[in-house]
Amino acid sequence: MRISRLYTLLLPAIVACGGEGDSTSTTTSDQTLDVDSIAAAVADQNLPSDSLNEYLRENPFDVDALIERADRFIRSKNIPYAEADVKAALELDSLNPRVLLYWGDVNFYKNQTRQSRDAWMKCIEVDPNNVDCRLKLAELYSIVQNYRESLRLVNKVLEIDPSEPVAYFIKGNNIRDLKGDTAQAVRYVQQAIELDPEYWAALDYAAVMLANMHDPTAEVYYKRMLEIDPNHQPTYYKMGMFYLDQEMWNESIAAFTKATQLRPSDAESFYNLGYINLELGVNDVAIDYFNKSIQARQVNHRAYYGRGFVYERMGDLIRARSDYQQALAYNPQHEPSRIALQRLAEKMAQ
Known part of the structure; x- marks a missing residue:
């Protein structure tokens, strides 16, 4: 280094x-x-x-x-x-x-x-x-955002020293932003990691880009990051999102749970745990996690909406309506809450 x-x-x-x-x-x-x-x-x-x-x-x-x-x-x-x-x-x-x-x-x-x-x-x-x-x-x-000049410089660096990992990392970043070629960008970043297996920024970049591409290889890079820093809370959150996208529920729950243990004020991880349990039909657990998300961050329209959805599913229309209304109070543009209130009005009118 x-x-x-x-x-x-x-x-x-x-x-x-x-x-x-x-x-x-x-x-x-x-x-x-x-x-x-x-x-x-x-x-x-x-x-x-x-x-x-x-x-x-x-x-x-x-x-x-x-x-x-x-x-x-x-x-x-x-x-x-x-x-x-x-x-x-x-x-x-x-x-x-x-x-x-x-x-x-x-x-x-x-x-x-x-x-x-x-x-x-x-x-x-x-x-x-x-x-x-x-x-x-x-x-x-x-x-x-002068990517061409940046590329010219890193290419010269690679002429001087073909084994310079930072040059490959910057080149990958430039390729993505200049040409929109994420796959090629990741290949350059992977070269940086091969040269420096503990290159944190490159590992994080590769993991996030591959996750966005729905490439299961992302898991390898997240795990490598946690080998380097076993208590890095943001990595557990990102890993949880990757598993969530893959509908790997157990792995996602484990990652988000670890994220909340490391940072008890992590409203987003609590929300995602609520969402997963909602998807799994475990209503009481879902409500508990939405409650924790709201406790961690009061202005939290998504958690109110999620909790309202569970209440509606359970037939508690009064609480559901209250939560949808609160979600709209925090985010007047939240269309799902507006639709939900219309749906509730029809149900309650029957």
């Missing part, structure tokens, strides 16, 4: 390269951060950097040490202090590719994507074979 990790595909989409975003609390333009204040920040966060701090006190012009500490700050999301170290390194060696790489990272976290782009482009200009900077820039172009 690279010393400089890639961040952008794990973060929300940000503004296009042409403009600057608000830097808010992550800026340091009005601050002067000296060695002592940075050392204090390291101590406050319990970062294992005491020896590095002491070294930098004695060697404040060591670019590699500054970047190493900046990397630790970035990992702990302390961007102002990371910026201070990278700025110091940049003043010492403005053409150092690793410094430019991290300068791009810092600006990306500040939502200043134009500066990130410029830093990584400068890095490539200084070191044309720098894989990290090409990948960062490729990810940035992918986020702002």
Whole structure:
């Protein structure tokens, strides 16, 4: 795994390269951060950097040490202090590719994507074979939907290093969005996983895409993710949805149950458990799960509708009507609830 990790595909989409975003609390333009204040920040966060701090006190012009500490700050999301170290390194060696790489990272976290782009482009200009900077820039172009430029960059990376998993992952993402070819996209992502079997983002992407294609291979990737992190609640939820789509009721119940155990406020998993039991005709259990879904999230028109449907099936038309009305109160556009109320009105008029 690279010393400089890639961040952008794990973060929300940000503004296009042409403009600057608000830097808010992550800026340091009005601050002067000296060695002592940075050392204090390291101590406050319990970062294992005491020896590095002491070294930098004695060697404040060591670019590699500054970047190493900046990397630790970035990992702990302390961007102002990371910026201070990278700025110091940049003043010492403005053409150092690793410094430019991290300068791009810092600006990306500040939502200043134009500066990130410029830093990584400068890095490539200084070191044309720098894989990290090409990948960062490729990810940035992918986020702002310049897929052709992103593809050009990753293809160059694969010329430099054909065994680079991140390049295959970005290429797959670009192929899907540029050509709409999900099958080919998944093949590239699978190549990334073959090269790095613990590549979490690639595993998740492959599992979700294959699940959307109703491909049973998705189960393999979900299980691999749970081998890596047995308590990853979102994976249990996604796995439950995959099994639900396949009408594998027992497996789906097990996955959603584990999801609620890991996160008791998971209204969607409780709703899905209610839905499954409704499908299986286990009315009392279905109502119990719809109740839990509503307890987890009160504004929950689907759970009210589901519970109302069970009440209607059981002949309790008064409670059914109340739930359908509540579902419509939360979502006036919910057509199934509107139809259900009309159906109930006809039944109650007989």
